[in-house]
Amino acid sequence: YNFTDCDFKKIKESYRNIIYQELNNYTKGTKAIDFDHFVYCEDQPDCLSKIQSLTFEGRPGCAAPAREAFAVRTHAALAAACPGYRGPQINNTQTMRKIRKRQIKRKECLEQVTYLKELWQRLSRIS
């Protein structure tokens, strides 16, 4: 999906008022310096593309935080602000409690979400 036509102002509002809180909840106690990798995004569409990838695609050690509260809200924000965006179909009726038992917050997931926070921060600063 090409994020060029998104309403970036609307997305940043959703981030500042809602998603930011959820990301903080998820990474409570974790600091960016805990992880040595560095993430960067060039412009707004690039940031959203990387945010989508880190949010909805699994990586070694972290199946995919797609059903976490911040991910469901990221999906809602993109769907509300990006024309034609459908993104990955999140099975909304699978209870979170069952999923969370399987996906204990491993270090890899915390690392992935910490990088997500950096990408969102970068996006919110781009005017």
Place this chain on the structure above:
Amino acid sequence: GESGYAENDFDDAELDDYSFSCYSQLEVDGLQHLLTCMFDDSDINSTNLEFEICGALLDVDCLNFNKLQERYFLKTKKFLLIGDSKICVKLEKKNMTCRKVNIVKIVKPEAPFDVRVVYREGANDFVVTFNTSHLQKKYVKVLIHEVAYRQEKNENNWMRVNLTSTKLTLLQRKLQPNAMYEIKVRSIPYANYFEGFWSEWSPSFHFRTPETNGTGETD
């Protein structure tokens, strides 16, 4: 079973005006939000009428309201707070009317409280302070507060001041000496993301001004 609507009444039911209004209160009980709806027509026969919300919810597709007297309410943590929901009035599983609603645009803050007025003789002024539960919230933190005050004998002559902080100074010379005043406060969301309605008024606080008007003269 006996239902509120017999067969032929069902057509009449169709004619009823099911328009309704709702407001949301976020983090009203810890992380729980509260959504309250009521019919605009208070004379409506609300027997068997139910409210349901779908869309922009976490983990579930729809949620049903509870009913208390003529109000329908839903207390939950499951609002996404992003995007639109649809609220429907249902009569025996049939949608009588539906409306698109965005929970963050119908926010009604909790009323301010603890209004106090302290007279500062040296400064010839009155310091008004009040409290709001919204200072501790994650979401609706930024509010506009309206302070309204009047001389008690002047029924409708309210003076009004808008502010975003919870402290205000009234100059003694702007008030009548040796007079009883009433003061109260209400709030409304002030961030462009959260919008909505005025809260209820706080309980009023009453105070009497000194004999002089702060310039050494007595009227």
